[in-house]
Amino acid sequence: MPVDVKYTTQATATGGRDGRAKTQDGSLDVKLTTPKELGGGGGEGNNPEQLFAAGYSACFLGAMKFVGGQEKIQVPADTTVTATVGIGPRSEGGFGITANLKISLPGLDRATAQTLVEKAHQVCPYSNATRGNVNVGLEVV
Numbered sequence: 001m002p003v004d005v006k007y008t009t010q011a012t013a014t015g016g017r018d019g020r021a022k023t024q025d026g027s028l029d030v031k032l033t034t035p036k037e038l039g040g041g042g043g044e045g046n047n048p049e050q051l052f053a054a055g056y057s058a059c060f061l062g063a064m065k066f067v068g069g070q071e072k073i074q075v076p077a078d079t080t081v082t083a084t085v086g087i088g089p090r091s092e093g094g095f096g097i098t099a100n101l102k103i104s105l106p107g108l109d110r111a112t113a114q115t116l117v118e119k120a121h122q123v124c125p126y127s128n129a130t131r132g133n134v135n136v137g138l139e140v141v
Contacts, residue, residue, distance in 0.1 A: 063124035100137035
């Protein structure tokens with residue numbers, strides 16, 4: 001499906017999971033480290049799964065605000081999206097990831113919150129990119 005691109009960005013990684021990742025404009029520059037659970041040393045630094053969780057949670061919250069604007073639903077200022085991302089070997093070989101989004105919409109009734117989350121899941125670019133490839137759970141709390 002074609003995309004009418006409105007914004008592009010670029011980041012470069014060196015050294016793999018135990019290296020560094022940096023955006024082209026230098027606004028993000030992170031040390032990367034492999035978690036002990038994946039055979040690495042752990043320690044200071046971040047890993048790609050943490051960066052994916054941060055990006056997905058922020059993007060999904062943006063999608064809820066977009067849908068809220070279209071549907072005339074006020075998304076509460078204290079709304080949170082917590083993304084839990086897992087990684088591990090796949091039965092088919094290689095590795096795969098999972099994602100679970102825990103969404104808190106204080107003050108919205110359950111039915112409205114659930115509808116907003118489901119509609120946001122249809123427009124969020126991360127949700128669209130992972131659909132059919134990554135098991136994504138949605139939990140309204």
